[in-house]
Amino acid sequence: MVNVLGVVLFALGIGISVALHEFGHLLTAKAFGMKVTRYFIGFGPKIWSFRRGETEYGLKVIPAGGFCEIVGMTALDEVAPEDAPRAFYRQKTWKRVIVLSAGSITHFILGLLIIYVAAISLGLPNTQNLPIAGEISQCAQATQDPVTGKYSPCTASDPAPAKAAGLQPGDRILSVAGKPTPTYNDMVTITRDAKGPTPFVVERDGRQLTLSVDVATVQRILDPTKPLGPNDKTGPVGAIGMSPSATISYGPIAAFGATGVFTGQMFGAVWDGLKALPTKIPALLTAIAGGQRDADAPVSVVGASLIGGQAADRGLWWFFVILLANLNFFVGVFNLLPLLPLDGGHIAVNLYERVRDAVRKWRGKPAGAPVDYVKLLPLTYLLVLLGGAYTLLAITADIVNPIKLG
Structure with missing residues (x-):
């Protein structure tokens, strides 16, 4: 029963993280005067919604993410004349970059808060093998x-x-x-x-x-x-x-330093994990075929939730919350990769336009035309296909041969 509760709580934590990610986009976009028409958690048919001002808020059937719809995300979008001054693409580059990165920044802030609270309550992992x-x-x-x-x-x-x-x-x-x-x-x-x-x-x-x-x-x-x-x-x-x-608890003041050190360690581990993702495909295939599951193999949100359930069942709540913080850091960093359709890909396009126009101005030429996203669609579709296939592979491995806490 505790295992099931842990799975549900961890899945709920992921859902809250996604909601806050999109809320980061919403908050910054509205702060800069952009027009946000929809803020939804989930995809597919609508379950429930309400409207406040010019924005519709709601839930959809498939709990696999969310979205924040801002008017005029690219110069190719159709925008009503009265909304043109508030369109995303009409804003200064630095404002667009902040809005696009707000989701990942929200994940980082959430991860830091989780670690700090853990430091003063449940404790942080004794990674230095201190004699405690x-x-x-x-x-x-x-x-x-x-x-x-x-x-x-x-x-x-x-x-x-x-x-x-x-x-x-x-x-x-x-x-x-x-x-x-x-x-x-x-x-x-x-x-x-x-x-x-x-x-x-x-x-x-x-x-x-x-x-x-x-x-x-x-x-x-x-x-x-x-x-x-x-x-x-x-x-x-x-x-x-x-x-x-296994853990070390800190006072409210000492926890700041411990949180900073441990967060740095986690970011290093996240980056190493991202670089190793392509090399982990054979391990996932081996697990699906019934072989031993590599504890270092990637897990989906399904697998992470199952591990969270095991941690709760064993009373390892410190591990539960650290895993949730780690997931937030991973999603935040992954989302900033300069690949479409990730936020990092959109940031890269906007920065490219800014640098290109600066060079053109220096050479006495007018600003160039906005990047044609239509020309980038083949690459975007390819990355979506590869990412979807990898995710499906990880979910399958997590279902047929899940990682078990040792």
């Missing part, structure tokens, strides 16, 4: 299976060093036995070599505390970097019964 305590276990399990990597269940005789010493979720371990621990792996490495009472310096609520942790000696895989297998050697190492925190 997550779950404090009931014990330091005595043994580890070398084949599966699983630990033995806790028994009454197993010690609980971290719990007994008073370590708490959210504590950041600064040093162990006097040795600094910049990462969680560093902390584990030092702890594995420790035995008995050991000083752990931790940071809690801005204060440093020194806790004496009675490190237990347990049986573990000696080389955890190797693949699991029956030939893995186990031996005595130190352990305290603690797992790392």
